[in-house]
Each structure stands twice: as C-alpha cells, then as structure tokens.
Amino acid sequence: MTQAQLHAHDTSAMASPRRGEAGTQRRSGHIGLGVLKSAGPIVSLLAMVLVFASLTPNFVSAANLQAILESAAVPAVVAIGMTFVLVQGSIDLSGEGVASLANILLSILIANSVTAHDLGAGAIVVALAAGLAVGALNGTLYAYLRMPSLIVTLAMWLITLGLAALLFPSRQPQILDGGFVGLALHKHLGLSALVYLAVALAFVAFIVERRTKLGRIGFAIGADEALVRLAGVNVNVYKVGAFAICGCLTGLAGILTAAQIGVGNPLAGEGLLFPGIAACVIGGTLLSGGRGGVLHSLVGVLVLVTLRNGLVQTGANPLLQKAIEGVVIVVAVAASTWHLRRKTRVVK
Amino acid sequence: MKLLKRISAAVVAAVAIVVGPLAGHGAIAQEKPKTIYLAVGTTSSEYWQEVIWGAQQVANSVGAKLEVYESGFDGQKHMQQLGAILAAGCEGCAFAWFPDSTAFTKAFVERAEAGGAFMTTMWNRPEEIHPWDTASDAWIANISFDGVDSGYQNGMALCKAIGGKGGIAVLKGTPDNPPSKQREIGLLKAVSECPGMTILDTQIGNWGQTEGQNITRTWIARYGDQLKGVFAQNDGMALGAVAALREKGLAGKVPVTGSDGSSDVLKLIKSGDMLSSMRISSQLHGAVAAALAYAVASGDLKIGDLAQAQRDFYLVQTLATKDNVDAMLSAQPNPADFSYDALKKNFWVRSKGQIPVGVN
Known part of the structure; x- marks a missing residue:
C-alpha cells in the first residue's frame, strides 16, 4: 500500500465524527438508537423549552424567540471557531483577548468619535486579519514548537488583552458608521443580519467539517494523532488551520459585539470564553477531541442562551441563577455523554 | 556653547557640594518621595x-x-x-x-x-x-463617591421621566460591592418617594455591556409596554440597555439611567437616547x-x-441630564x-x- 493509499484509508476510517460506532450501527440497523444516543443535548434543550414555556407562556412568544436568537449570535460564532480546535483535542483560551483586540481595532479604524480614521469596510478586514494572525500564531507555536495549546493560548490571551489596552484611546470610541451599526439594528423578518451571518457561518463550517480534509483530519487528530502521523499526514498544517479559523471567528465575534453595542471597548471580549467552551461541551464536543462538531456546539449555545433567557423570563432569583446554570451544565453534559460512560475512554 | 554648558554644570555641582549639607540639615525631617x-x-x-x-x-x-x-x-x-x-x-x-x-x-x-x-x-x-x-x-x-446619592438622583430623574407611574427594571452590578449596594439603597429611597414607580425585576449584569444588552432584550420580550424605564447601576450596562432598546426602536422612548458619566454616555444623553448618569469627578x-x-x-x-x-x-458628583450635558462635554x-x-x-x-x- 502506498503512503497515499494508507493515508486515505486511515483518515476516512477515523474521520467520521462518530467514528466506528455510526458505521457499526448502520450495518446492524440500529440507526434509531444511535440518533437517540447523540440527541442528549437536543433533548435537554427541548425539555428546557417545555419547562420554561409551562412556567410562563410569554417564553415562546415570537418576540422572546427573537431575543434568544439575537443573544445567541455572537456566542455561536465563538463556539463554531472553538469547535475546530476542541475536536483536535486542543484548547484555545485566547478568545477574550482576541475578541477585545479585534473590537478595539475595528472601532478606532472605522468612522468613530475619537480617532480621525475612517477605513470603512477596511476596518473590518484589518480586525479580522488580526484575529486570523493571532490564531495562526497560536497554532504555529503549539504545533511547531510543541508547546501545550493551553499555555500558548493563555499567554496569547494576556498579550492580546494588553495590546487592546494599549490601543485604547482613553475614551470609548462611538462608532459613527451607520451601515456597520445597522448590521445589528436593521431587521429582516424580525432578525438582524448578525443572526443570519451566524447561521450562514454555521452552514459553511458544517460543510468544512464534513466535506474537507481540514475538517475530517481534525477529527482524526483528536481521536488518535499518532495514527494520523503514521499515515504520513502533515498534522501540523491542519493544527495551524484549526487555530487560524478559531482566531478569525473569535475576532469576528469581537467585531459583531461592536456592532451590537455601537461603542468600542478594549474589554469587549470579557465573558465570551468560558460560555463558549461550555457550550461546545454541553453540545457533546469532547475536550479530549475526536467527537462532536459544529452542530453539536450550536445546540450547546442554544441551551446556555435559552437557560439565561428563561431564568429572567420566569423571574428566578438572580442570586440563584449562576448556581442553576452550573447544575444545568452538569446535567446536560451527563445526558450527552451518558452513552460513552462504559467505553474505555480516559477521563481527565 | 558646549563649554559654557560644562562650566555652568561644574558651578552648579560645586555649589551643590558646598550648600547641599547645609540645606539637607534643615530638611532632615522627611525626604520628599520621588x-x-x-x-x-x-x-x-x-x-x-x-x-x-x-x-x-x-x-x-x-x-x-x-x-x-x-x-x-x-x-x-x-x-x-x-x-x-x-x-x-x-x-x-x-x-x-x-x-x-x-x-x-x-x-x-x-x-x-x-x-x-x-x-x-x-x-x-x-x-x-x-x-x-x-x-x-x-x-x-x-x-x-456617594452611591446612595447616585441611586437616588437617577431614580428621581426616572420617576419624573415616566410621569411618576409605571414599572422599571434594574440592572445591578455585582451582589456584594459597596457601590452596587449604595446605588440600590438610593434607588429604593427614590421608589419610596415615588410610589407610582414600581420595580418589575432586578437582574445582575456584572457591570458589562453585553450582559446588560441580553438582559434588557429579555425584559422587552417579557414586559413589552409595561417596561417604562431601565435603571442601570453603571454606564456599561446602561449602554447595553440602550443598544437592546435601539434594536426595537425604543431608544429614547424608554428612559435609561446610568452612573459614572463617561463621555460616550454623555453623548447618548445629549442625543436623547439616555436620560441621565451620575458624573463623578x-x-x-x-x-x-x-x-x-x-x-x-x-x-x-x-x-x-x-x-x-x-x-x-466622598468627592463631589453631578447628575448629567440633557440640561447640563453640553457644558460637561465641552469642559476640558x-x-x-x-x-x-x-x-x-x-x-x-x-x-x-x-x-x-x-x-x-
């Protein structure tokens, strides 16, 4: 068998997100059971919707569903990017810094109340490029210098937050570009462009994940990197690719935050990271890699956003809300990984 | 020129050597911090x-x-x-x-x-x-700075803006810190003096813009027309509240108050999107x-x-409203x-x- 054949054989066998398991089920005719097994997160989401709807009818009103989707748009973009890194078994902690950096870069380069710059769409390109560059640098340091991604990205978190603070012009720049702010304000069928953008990105990311080498080899790296290396795949390239995607999308999240608030803020990324990671895990994307995917993570985002919305809608005690969130995360993750508990996976 | 500089430097040094100990004698009590x-x-x-x-x-x-x-x-x-x-x-x-x-x-x-x-x-x-x-x-x-006064004055401004009647929602910073506690005490004092104004809900927004926006969005869906005003304990959450109201075309119609008086918020007060903020010095x-x-x-x-x-x-503070915001914005x-x-x-x-x- 040539190197190429070996490569094709191994990666295709490994690359299915539900590798092995799904194939076996298909052959033995247990599709229904398989779907049920991986449907834990969706079941959790639906159960939550039912509970909240029974507590307050207003919960399922069109206005509230719009509110949920608007609030989910930015976390969804973060979670999509994060998924590419998590399925490889790595982690990217730099998100809050990268989003803050992109946010402040955008808001001082687009027409604003503090600086004289007005690059228009160019500002978006610069901010996205910054996110992409930081992500690629994360990946390069991790893959080629063989430093743990946890440490590399932790350092990059601090570096990018520091850069954002340096760029901050002492006053929060108000964004004066009407078209840009309009992304969050102008509604089509009740939803802003941000929601449509998040949905479109999810679609593209799903295609990349399932239909391209970048996506499929990503899963294989997470499942068994040694095997993929043995197959002659240049693993490092795919690692850098995943981090670059994550950095770029996190930068985009920072940009979208600027559109939502209409003001640049060097701490805009605060509070994006852990909900982003939690969303992926709730949706069934494992931190150990090899399992899950973009759609899973999106369900996780909806679980978290719906939960927060529902707690406000039903008038839950605000002091209890964090605790309730924690309980739901544990329950949702238990539900979504229940079928894995007997497998010989190492939990760490 | 260079020579002149050197000579003058030497003179200064010589004088310092002679006079230094004498001058130091008087000032021995305490050295000035550098x-x-x-x-x-x-x-x-x-x-x-x-x-x-x-x-x-x-x-x-x-x-x-x-x-x-x-x-x-x-x-x-x-x-x-x-x-x-x-x-x-x-x-x-x-x-x-x-x-x-x-x-x-x-x-x-x-x-x-x-x-x-x-x-x-x-x-x-x-x-x-x-x-x-x-x-x-x-x-x-x-x-x-006097957070009770901030809460009270913003609360009274809100009371006046909603005509003394209607429900407001409160964005709280964090549960346990003095400014948050003080601003709440002040607001409750205003509510007691303005009995027609009722608090529909209080949520913790952790001082953040995005959290303020998400919570306000949910309030708009939950309360609809009942929501007559938003009391935010700081400017960050107030900005988020205004952004959420703007999405529904309600900015300026539902008054929002903040606290800090940052320049971006002063601009929103000027444009009428926000009602007031306590400007601290x-x-x-x-x-x-x-x-x-x-x-x-x-x-x-x-x-x-x-x-x-x-x-x-406490140091002085001034409630920023449409009446005095121009002066505040132009003051250097x-x-x-x-x-x-x-x-x-x-x-x-x-x-x-x-x-x-x-x-x-």
Whole structure:
C-alpha cells in the first residue's frame, strides 16, 4: 500500500465524527438508537423549552424567540471557531483577548468619535486579519514548537488583552458608521443580519467539517494523532488551520459585539470564553477531541442562551441563577455523554 | 556653547557640594518621595484613564514619577505588586491604592503599615474598618463617591421621566460591592418617594455591556409596554440597555439611567437616547488620592492631625441630564487645577462629607 493509499484509508476510517460506532450501527440497523444516543443535548434543550414555556407562556412568544436568537449570535460564532480546535483535542483560551483586540481595532479604524480614521469596510478586514494572525500564531507555536495549546493560548490571551489596552484611546470610541451599526439594528423578518451571518457561518463550517480534509483530519487528530502521523499526514498544517479559523471567528465575534453595542471597548471580549467552551461541551464536543462538531456546539449555545433567557423570563432569583446554570451544565453534559460512560475512554 | 554648558554644570555641582549639607540639615525631617504608586482596576476604561491623568498631574507638579499598577480587578495581582514594591524597601512611600474588593482593603493597608509606607484607598472599604481604627499610622484616607446619592438622583430623574407611574427594571452590578449596594439603597429611597414607580425585576449584569444588552432584550420580550424605564447601576450596562432598546426602536422612548458619566454616555444623553448618569469627578479622584498620599509621605501633613471626616469622605458628583450635558462635554480639565500646590490649599474643598455608617 502506498503512503497515499494508507493515508486515505486511515483518515476516512477515523474521520467520521462518530467514528466506528455510526458505521457499526448502520450495518446492524440500529440507526434509531444511535440518533437517540447523540440527541442528549437536543433533548435537554427541548425539555428546557417545555419547562420554561409551562412556567410562563410569554417564553415562546415570537418576540422572546427573537431575543434568544439575537443573544445567541455572537456566542455561536465563538463556539463554531472553538469547535475546530476542541475536536483536535486542543484548547484555545485566547478568545477574550482576541475578541477585545479585534473590537478595539475595528472601532478606532472605522468612522468613530475619537480617532480621525475612517477605513470603512477596511476596518473590518484589518480586525479580522488580526484575529486570523493571532490564531495562526497560536497554532504555529503549539504545533511547531510543541508547546501545550493551553499555555500558548493563555499567554496569547494576556498579550492580546494588553495590546487592546494599549490601543485604547482613553475614551470609548462611538462608532459613527451607520451601515456597520445597522448590521445589528436593521431587521429582516424580525432578525438582524448578525443572526443570519451566524447561521450562514454555521452552514459553511458544517460543510468544512464534513466535506474537507481540514475538517475530517481534525477529527482524526483528536481521536488518535499518532495514527494520523503514521499515515504520513502533515498534522501540523491542519493544527495551524484549526487555530487560524478559531482566531478569525473569535475576532469576528469581537467585531459583531461592536456592532451590537455601537461603542468600542478594549474589554469587549470579557465573558465570551468560558460560555463558549461550555457550550461546545454541553453540545457533546469532547475536550479530549475526536467527537462532536459544529452542530453539536450550536445546540450547546442554544441551551446556555435559552437557560439565561428563561431564568429572567420566569423571574428566578438572580442570586440563584449562576448556581442553576452550573447544575444545568452538569446535567446536560451527563445526558450527552451518558452513552460513552462504559467505553474505555480516559477521563481527565 | 558646549563649554559654557560644562562650566555652568561644574558651578552648579560645586555649589551643590558646598550648600547641599547645609540645606539637607534643615530638611532632615522627611525626604520628599520621588515616586507615587497608583493602583488601578484596569487601564482599559475611561474612568481609570482619568484617574491616572489626575494622579499624573499631581506627580508632574512635584517632579515625582507616577507608577501605575493594573490588576484587571484581580486583588491577588495587586497584592503581589504591593508585596514586590515593599520588599524592595519602601519606607515613607506614597501609595494611592485601589482595593479590588472590600476583602482586600485590610490586607493592603496593613501591608503598607508593616512596610512603613503611607496609603490612600479608593472605593472599597469594608463597613467595619476605617482609616482611624485600622493600620491608622499608614492608612491616610479612603476616598469614594456617594452611591446612595447616585441611586437616588437617577431614580428621581426616572420617576419624573415616566410621569411618576409605571414599572422599571434594574440592572445591578455585582451582589456584594459597596457601590452596587449604595446605588440600590438610593434607588429604593427614590421608589419610596415615588410610589407610582414600581420595580418589575432586578437582574445582575456584572457591570458589562453585553450582559446588560441580553438582559434588557429579555425584559422587552417579557414586559413589552409595561417596561417604562431601565435603571442601570453603571454606564456599561446602561449602554447595553440602550443598544437592546435601539434594536426595537425604543431608544429614547424608554428612559435609561446610568452612573459614572463617561463621555460616550454623555453623548447618548445629549442625543436623547439616555436620560441621565451620575458624573463623578474621576480626575479629582486620582488627584486627591495621590496628593494626600504625597502630602503625608513628604511631611506636609500629619496623619494624627486629621479628623475622621478628612479620612473617609466622598468627592463631589453631578447628575448629567440633557440640561447640563453640553457644558460637561465641552469642559476640558485644566492641569493647573490638579497640581499639588492647588490641591494643597485645601485637599477637602471638593469633599461631599464623611461617608455615613451602613452604606459599605
């Protein structure tokens, strides 16, 4: 068998997100059971919707569903990017810094109340490029210098937050570009462009994940990197690719935050990271890699956003809300990984 | 030219050698500090930038260096920084310090005392300790702004704006910190004086823009027309609330109040998207904290001579509304007003009085 054949054989066998398991089920005719097994997160989401709807009818009103989707748009973009890194078994902690950096870069380069710059769409390109560059640098340091991604990205978190603070012009720049702010304000069928953008990105990311080498080899790296290396795949390239995607999308999240608030803020990324990671895990994307995917993570985002919305809608005690969130995360993750508990996976 | 410079330098040096010991004899009591140490929560906010600016004017005016220590609101980080400065030997140093939470205040002032340094604190003092009863040789003063007054005045402005009747929703910062608690006490006082105004819901927004926006969005869906106003405990959450209202074309129709008076919020008040915000004198905050620390460290002021009202006080603040916002936006602080000599005439001239019992 040539190197190429070996490569094709191994990666295709490994690359299915539900590798092995799904194939076996298909052959033995247990599709229904398989779907049920991986449907834990969706079941959790639906159960939550039912509970909240029974507590307050207003919960399922069109206005509230719009509110949920608007609030989910930015976390969804973060979670999509994060998924590419998590399925490889790595982690990217730099998100809050990268989003803050992109946010402040955008808001001082687009027409604003503090600086004289007005690059228009160019500002978006610069901010996205910054996110992409930081992500690629994360990946390069991790893959080629063989430093743990946890440490590399932790350092990059601090570096990018520091850069954002340096760029901050002492006053929060108000964004004066009407078209840009309009992304969050102008509604089509009740939803802003941000929601449509998040949905479109999810679609593209799903295609990349399932239909391209970048996506499929990503899963294989997470499942068994040694095997993929043995197959002659240049693993490092795919690692850098995943981090670059994550950095770029996190930068985009920072940009979208600027559109939502209409003001640049060097701490805009605060509070994006852990909900982003939690969303992926709730949706069934494992931190150990090899399992899950973009759609899973999106369900996780909806679980978290719906939960927060529902707690406000039903008038839950605000002091209890964090605790309730924690309980739901544990329950949702238990539900979504229940079928894995007997497998010989190492939990760490 | 060069020669002239050298000669004059030599003359100056010679004079210094002869006169130095004599001059030093008189001033032996206390050496003037060469550095003022300033601790801030973050450098990424307008308020803290203005605090730094104020302290910088004081440092410039006495020829001292200002060293700024940023913690990202992490008390442990400030603790390590203070420990490092004091470990290098810092007797008689001047510290204008921000305790990241009330849990750290006592530890900071006691460390300063152990190191023989002097410290003023900003914002966070636990209810049960004061500069005159804790590390009283080192802790000069605690300087803050009246959150009760902020809550009350914003609350009354909201009451007037909704015609004295209707439901409002409250965005709270964090459950456990003095400004958050004070602003709530003030709001409740306003509600008791404006019985037609009722609080529909209170949520914790952690001072953040995005959280303020998400919560307000949910309120709009939950309460619809019932929501007549939003009371946000700071400008960040108020910005988020305005953004959420704007999405539904309600900005300016549902009044929003904040607290801090940052320039972006002043602009929203001017445009009518926001109702009011308590503008605190942030430059003054940094300047007075730095100047008092310097005054004691340099021997211009004796801690023992200070009254309690001089050691735990509020600084002036003004409610920003549409009526006065233009003047606020065009006002440029004059560095001369923040020089040490200007402040020294009376450090407490812009004090709003001693911090009362029961608000921290």
